[in-house]
Amino acid sequence: xxxxxxxxxxxxxxxxxxxxxxxxxxxxxxxxxxxxxxxxxxxxxxxxxxxxxxxxxxxxxxxxxxxxxxxxxxxxxxxxxxxxxxxxxxxxxxxxxxxxxxxxxxxxxxxxxxxxxxxxxxxxxxxxxxxxxxxxxxxxxxxxxxxxxxxxxxxxxxxxxxxxxxxxxxxxxxxxxxxxxxxxxxxxxxxxxxxxxxxxxxxxxxxxxxxxxxxxxxxxxxxxxxxxxxxxxxxxxxxxxxxxxxxxxxxxxxxxxxxxxxxxxxxxxxxxxxxxxxxxxxxxxxxxxxxxxxxxxxxxxxxxxxxxxxxxxxxxxxxxxxxxxxxxxxxxxxxxxxxxxxxxxxxxxxxxxxxxxxxxxxxxxxxxxxxxxxxxxxxxxxxxxxxxxxxxxxxxxxxxxxxxxxxx
Amino acid sequence: xxxxxxxxxxxxxxxxxxxxxxxxxxxxxxxxxxxxxxxxxxxxxxxxxxxxxxxxxxxxxxxxxxxxxxxxxxxxxxxxxxxxxxxxxxxxxxxxxxxxxxxxxxxxxxxxxxxxxxxxxxxxxxxxxxxxxxxxxxxxxxxxxxxxxxxxxxxxxxxxxxxxxxxxxxxxxxxxxxxxxxxxxxxxxxxxxxxxxxxxxxxxxx
Numbered sequence: 281x282x283x284x285x286x287x288x289x290x291x292x293x294x295x296x297x298x299x300x301x302x303x304x305x306x307x308x309x310x311x312x313x314x315x316x317x318x319x320x321x322x323x324x325x326x327x328x329x330x331x332x333x334x335x336x337x338x339x340x341x342x343x344x345x346x347x348x349x350x351x352x353x354x355x356x357x358x359x360x361x362x363x364x365x366x367x368x369x370x371x372x373x374x375x376x377x378x379x380x381x382x383x384x385x386x387x388x389x390x391x392x393x394x395x396x397x398x399x400x401x402x403x404x405x406x407x408x409x410x411x412x413x414x415x416x417x418x419x420x421x422x423x424x425x426x427x428x429x430x431x432x433x434x435x436x437x438x439x440x441x442x443x444x445x446x447x448x449x450x451x452x453x454x455x456x457x458x459x460x461x462x463x464x465x466x467x468x469x470x471x472x473x474x475x476x477x478x479x480x481x482x483x484x485x486x487x488x489x490x491x492x493x494x495x496x497x498x499x500x501x502x503x504x505x506x507x508x509x510x511x512x513x514x515x516x517x518x519x520x521x522x523x524x525x526x527x528x529x530x531x532x533x534x535x536x537x538x539x540x541x542x543x544x545x546x547x548x549x550x551x552x553x554x555x556x557x558x559x560x561x562x563x564x565x566x567x568x569x570x571x572x573x574x575x576x577x578x579x580x581x582x583x584x585x586x587x588x589x590x591x592x593x594x595x596x597x598x599x600x601x602x603x604x605x606x607x608x609x610x611x612x613x614x615x616x617x618x619x620x621x622x623x624x625x626x627x628x629x630x631x632x633x634x635x636x637x638x639x640x641x642x643x644x645x646x647x648x649x650x651x652x653x654x655x656x657x658x659x660x661x662x663x664x665x666x667x668x669x670x671x672x673x674x675x676x677x678x679x680x681x682x683x684x685x686x687x688x
Numbered sequence: 689x690x691x692x693x694x695x696x697x698x699x700x701x702x703x704x705x706x707x708x709x710x711x712x713x714x715x716x717x718x719x720x721x722x723x724x725x726x727x728x729x730x731x732x733x734x735x736x737x738x739x740x741x742x743x744x745x746x747x748x749x750x751x752x753x754x755x756x757x758x759x760x761x762x763x764x765x766x767x768x769x770x771x772x773x774x775x776x777x778x779x780x781x782x783x784x785x786x787x788x789x790x791x792x793x794x795x796x797x798x799x800x801x802x803x804x805x806x807x808x809x810x811x812x813x814x815x816x817x818x819x820x821x822x823x824x825x826x827x828x829x830x831x832x833x834x835x836x837x838x839x840x841x842x843x844x845x846x847x848x849x850x851x852x853x854x855x856x857x858x859x860x861x862x863x864x865x866x867x868x869x870x871x872x873x874x875x876x877x878x879x880x881x882x883x884x885x886x887x888x889x890x891x892x893x894x
Contacts, residue, residue, distance in 0.1 A: 338816075381711055655792060
C-alpha cells in the first residue's frame, strides 16, 4: 500500500477543496450493536468522515411520565427499574428519595446504608457492563468475558436480596421492600475482596493496550465548557475535568459519612471517560466496605405516624388497624402533601432527577424524569462532526448511555 | 446564598415573584422575560448548569393552563434554583427559547414541544423528538387519554396496499431479502431479491 494512502489525509484534502466528493448519508441503527439499544444516528459522510450527525431517539418511548400520573407512588417503583435497566437499584433509590422529600420523611440509618450499598453495587454492575460493551465496540472481546462474569456474581447477590436479577423494584416510599438477608452483607464483602484483583486484571487489558489507546486517546474530545453547556453529568462530565459529584456536593442517603474520592479526567476524550469509570468502581468498593463495616442496626423502614410504609404482614393478618392501613395504602397510595420537589441522585450514567408535582393524595399530578442518558446524548451532533465512522463507535461506547432511560 | 440570590433577582426584575416550594428556592417569572432572567442567573449568580427543562399541564379549562419549569444548578455553590413561567396562551402557547444560553435546552425544549405542544420561538430545530414526525397529538396533555389515541403511521402507501397500519421494515424494497421457511442454510442467507414479483404484482405460479 502506498505510504500516502491514508483516510485522514484524503479527508483533509477533500475539505480543502482539492477534489470533489459526493456526500453520502448513512443511517446507523436503530438496530446496531454499537448503539447499545435502539439509538439511530442519521449521518452525513464525506468519505469516512462525518460532516453531520443527527441522533434519532424515541424508539423505546413508553410514556413513563404519563403512566406515573395514573398510579400511586409505590406502584411506579417497577417502572423506575426500566429506566436505566443496568442499574435499577440506583433508580429505585433516587425515586424513593424524591418522593420522601415531598413527604418530608427521613428514613432510618439502616435503610440509608442498605440503599448506599445497593446503589454502589448497581454502579459497579453498570460500569462493568459499560466497560465490557465499550471493549467489544473497539474490538477487545476478552474484557467483556471478565466483566460479565463479575456482573453475574453481583446479580446473584441482587437476586438474593430482592428476588429478581434485573427488575429489582426494591425501594418503597419510606424504606425498602425487605431487610437484608442473614449473611448477605458478608457475601457482599467477600465479593468485594475477590473483585478488586480481577478488576485490576481486567483494566490492565485495556489501560495500556496499544489498539485500545489508538481508538480512544484524543477521540471524542469534550471540553469543560461544552460538558457544562450541554448538561452532561456523571463520568462523562468528570471525564472532561469537572469535579462534580452529587454524592459529595449534596450528600443524600448518608453519603457524607463515607470517605471516597471523585476521579476526574484531564482531556475529556474517550480514554479519560474510560479511566474515570474504572476508578469509580474502585471507589464504590471503598464505599461498600465502609458501609458494611459500620452497618447500623435498628429499623429498616420509617415508622411514621402518617402511615406511609406498609405494616408487616403478620400485623395485617391479625390486627384490624394495620389491615385498614394496608388496604388504604394499596388502594389510595401513600398520602402526600401538595407541592413540588426536585431531587437528583448521582447514578452510574449521570444525574437522574425526579421532579414531582403533587396536588395532594396518593397520585402525582406530574412526574418529570430528568434522565442522564438523554442529556448526555444531546452532545453527539457536536462531537461527532469531523470524526470517522469508527470513531463514532468509540464515542458511543465511551458515553455509556441506556436507551430505556433516554426514551423513557 | 440562595435567599440573597432571590432577593437580588427580584430587585433587578420587578416582575419576578416568590414561588411556594417544598425544597429549593423558587421564583415565578413572566414567560417573555425567562431568557433574560436565566441569563442573569447564569452570568451573575453562578447558576451555570441547566439541569432540567419541563412543563406542567394544569388541565384544560384552567388558566394559565401550561407552566414552564426550569431547574438551574450552580457548579460552584452546589445549590438549585427553580424558575417557573406561566405560558401566556392556553390554546397556542409560545415561549422564548433558551437554547442560546445553553445548548442543553435544545433537546429539552424539543421534548416539551413533543409532549405538550408548547412552541419555542427562536429554537433552531423544533421537531418532535420522542414521537415520530407527523404524530398529531401531544401525549402529556391532560386531555390525552392514558390508553392513547390510534394515529396513522407515516406510510400511507403501505397502509393502503396491505390494510395493515404498520411501518415497513427498513430494508423492505431493498436489494436483499432473507426468506423464512424450509430451505437449506445457503439459501437462507440474505441474497439478491427475486424481482419477478412484488407486493403489488403476484408471484408467478402462486
